[in-house]
Each structure stands twice: as C-alpha cells, then as structure tokens.
Amino acid sequence: IVKSPADVMAEAMVGSTFVKNWELEELSNAASSGLEGRNFKVGRRMFAAGGCYACHRFGNQGGMNGPDLTGSGGRYSPHDLLEQIMYPSKEINEQFVPTFVTLKNGKTLSGVVVNLGGNRVVLNTDLYDPNQRTSVQTNEVQSMGPSTVSPMPPGLLNMMKEEEVMDLLAYILSGDDPQHKFFK
Ligand code: HEC
Numbered sequence: 001i002v003k004s005p006a007d008v009m010a011e012a013m014v015g016s017t018f019v020k021n022w023e024l025e026e027l028s029n030a031a032s033s034g035l036e037g038r039n040f041k042v043g044r045r046m047f048a049a050g051g052c053y054a055c056h057r058f059g060n061q062g063g064m065n066g067p068d069l070t071g072s073g074g075r076y077s078p079h080d081l082l083e084q085i086m087y088p089s090k091e092i093n094e095q096f097v098p099t100f101v102t103l104k105n106g107k108t109l110s111g112v113v114v115n116l117g118g119n120r121v122v123l124n125t126d127l128y129d130p131n132q133r134t135s136v137q138t139n140e141v142q143s144m145g146p147s148t149v150s151p152m153p154p155g156l157l158n159m160m161k162e163e164e165v166m167d168l169l170a171y172i173l174s175g176d177d178p179q180h181k182f183f184k
Contacts, residue, residue, distance in 0.1 A: 024087070098151050
C-alpha cells in the first residue's frame with residue numbers, strides 16, 4: 001500500500017487537525033523576532049510529524065531521498081528555510097531533480113530513474129517507498145526530461161500551529177543540538 005504524503009502526515013499528527021494554509025510572510029514575520037526560548041522536544045516531534053525523516057537525513061536518522069539537513073544552521077536564515085519548506089519547487093536541489101516522462105498514450109510519470117537501459121525505463125515514483133518501482137517500455141515513451149516539480153510535497157506545515165512551526169525551525173537550524181542557544 002502506497003501512502004500519500006497527506007496520509008503519512010495525518011497518521012503522525014493524530015490528535016491535530018488542519019490549522020491553516022500558511023503564508024510565507026506570516027511565518028517569516030513570526031520568526032524574524034528571533035528563535036530564542038524555543039522547545040527542542042516539540043521541534044523534534046514536528047520534524048517527525050511533518051514526515052521530514054521519511055526523506056531527509058538529520059543527525060543520525062532518516063531517509064536519503066532528499067538532501068541531508070543536518071548542516072542547515074550554517075546555510076539558511078529562518079526566512080530562507082521557511083521558503084524551502086513551503087515552496088519546494090521554487091528552487092530544486094540539482095542533485096534531486098526528478099525526471100518527467102510523457103508516454104505516447106498521454107500519461108505522465110515523475111520520479112527518480114533507477115534503471116535506464118535495454119528497452120525499459122524504471123522509475124521510483126513514490127519517495128515515501130524507496131522500493132516502489134514503475135517500469136515502462138522505451139518505445140512507449142514520447143519524451144523525458146528534468147521535472148520542474150520538486151518531489152517534496154508542499155503544505156507540510158499546514159497542520160502545525162505557529163508555535164510548533166517556530167520550534168521546528170529552531171530544531172532544524174540547531175542541527176539537533178539541545179544545548180543550542182535557541183532552547184530554554
Ligand atoms: C517525500 C519526500 C520529502 C519529504 C516528506 C520532505 N522533503 Fe524536504 N526535500 C525533499 C527532496 C527530494 C528535496 C530536494 C529537492 C528540492 O530542493 O526541492 C527536498 C528539499 C528540502 C530542503 C532544501 C534542501 C536543499 O539542500 O536544497 C529543505 C530545507 C527541506 N527539504 C526541508 C524539509 C522539511 C523540514 C520537511 C518536513 C516538514 C521535509 N523537507 C519533508 C524531499 C522531501
């Protein structure tokens with residue numbers, strides 16, 4: 001059974017419900033006054049609840065389908081981090097650009113090419129399940145090229161409250177360090 005990002009999220013967030021369709025500006029303004037006094041445990045819980053571990057390595061845990069986020073503190077301001085999370089397709093990390101395949105019958109697929117050779121193209125189209133494979137015959141393919149849509153789903157913050165998002169940002173930017181100045 002292939003779980004959609006929404007299912008994974010819903011399972012992890014049992015007890016929580018949709019909060020709102022966050023705008024970048026709202027959260028960015030909240031973060032701009034500083035991330036001091038945040039809660040490490042809640043941040044870590046949000047990282048799991050948001051499904052981030054499914055695709056990202058952080059510290060010694062997590063998947064490898066997306067970039068390792070451990071060093072984020074040295075790379076992003078809170079605003080830039082929020083933008084990466086909320087608009088994953090705006091700037092797709094070049095090492096993780098999926099391939100978009102259009103078939104002659106009009107169907108389309110997007111995923112990571114795991115095998116290209118002989119007369120088949122084999123893709124992983126579900127990053128939540130790295131073992132999932134979709135295979136198509138080369139002679140069914142109309143065109144293939146880099147996708148403009150990130151494999152990372154948008155809207156992952158929409159089941160979090162503002163305070164929870166702030167704890168998540170502090171957690172990511174701390175690099176999993178409970179002693180970081182962000183935490184009380
Ligand atoms: C289904 C897999 C998946 C999930 C779930 C996911 N991501 Fe991603 N994420 C990716 C992939 C793949 C990329 C690289 C492509 C891109 O830049 O959009 C990425 C990129 C990023 C980047 C930019 C990193 C860089 O080096 O460019 C950040 C920051 C990020 N994700 C944070 C998160 C956070 C925080 C969560 C949880 C709330 C999350 N992601 C959930 C797959 C995922």
